[in-house]
Amino acid sequence: MKLELPEGNFKAYLFDCDGTIVDSMPLHYVAWKRALGEQGCPFPEEKFYAMGGMPVRAIIAALNEEHGLSMPIEQTAHSKEQYYTEMIEDLKAIPEVLAHIDDQHGRIPFAVVSGSTRDSVETSLGQLGLLDRFDAFVCAGDYAKGKPDPEPFLTAARKLGVKPEECLVFEDAEVGVVAAKAAGMKVVKVRLPHERKAQANASS
Numbered sequence: 001m002k003l004e005l006p007e008g009n010f011k012a013y014l015f016d017c018d019g020t021i022v023d024s025m026p027l028h029y030v031a032w033k034r035a036l037g038e039q040g041c042p043f044p045e046e047k048f049y050a051m052g053g054m055p056v057r058a059i060i061a062a063l064n065e066e067h068g069l070s071m072p073i074e075q076t077a078h079s080k081e082q083y084y085t086e087m088i089e090d091l092k093a094i095p096e097v098l099a100h101i102d103d104q105h106g107r108i109p110f111a112v113v114s115g116s117t118r119d120s121v122e123t124s125l126g127q128l129g130l131l132d133r134f135d136a137f138v139c140a141g142d143y144a145k146g147k148p149d150p151e152p153f154l155t156a157a158r159k160l161g162v163k164p165e166e167c168l169v170f171e172d173a174e175v176g177v178v179a180a181k182a183a184g185m186k187v188v189k190v191r192l193p194h195e196r197k198a199q200a201n202a203s204s
Contacts, residue, residue: 002096003170011109012108012162012167013110013167014113014156015097016172018116020097020170020171020172021093021170023094023193025049031081032048034080050174053147057074061073109136111138113155118142136160143155150182152179164184168186170190
C-alpha cells in the first residue's frame with residue numbers, strides 16, 4: 001500500500017511520530033486504558049483516536065474536566081508512559097511511511113513534530129533504529145500551542161531553515177492535518193490502523 005504524495009518540490013519532510021512513523025497507537029491505547037482505569041476514567045477507543053496529536057498532559061486535563069475528575073496530571077502521564085515503554089518491544093514501523101523516509105533520507109532534512117514528549121519519541125524511534133534519520137525534533141514542551149494550532153509545524157520549519165510552503169507533512173491525526181494546513185503546508189494523510197486493516201482485507 002503506497003502513499004501517494006501531492007505535487008510539489010518539497011525541501012523538507014515533517015513527520016508526526018505516533019501512528020505516522022511508528023505503528024504505536026494500539027500500544028498507546030493499551031497504556032492509556034491501564035493508566036486511566038486506575039483513576040476510574042473511561043476512555044473509549046474512538047475518543048482516543050479523536051484526541052490523537054494532543055499532548056499527554058492536555059488529554060488528561062481535558063478528561064478531568066469532561067468527567068469531573070481530579071486525576072493527578074504528572075503522575076497519570078508518568079504511569080501512561082511507563083506502561084507504553086513496557087510494551088516497546090512489540091513496536092513496528094509503518095511500512096508505507098518508512099519507504100518515503102528511506103527514499104529521501106540524506107537528500108532533504110526531516111523533522112519529527114509530535115504531541116508526545118521528547119523521551120517518548122526518542123524511545124519509539126530508538127527501538128526501531130530510526131532516531132538518527134531526523135535533523136530536528138519538536139515535541140510537547142517545545143511550543144505554547146499544540147496541534148491543531150500551526151505553531152509546532154512552523155517551529156519545525158524554522159529549525160530546519162525551510163519555508164513552510166516548501167514542507168510536506170505526514171500525519172495520521174485530524175488535528176495534525178488541520179495544523180499543517182494552517183501552517184501553509186501540504187499534507188499526506190496516513191491511514192489509521194483500522195483503515196489500513198480494512199484496505200488490506202479488501203485487496204486480499
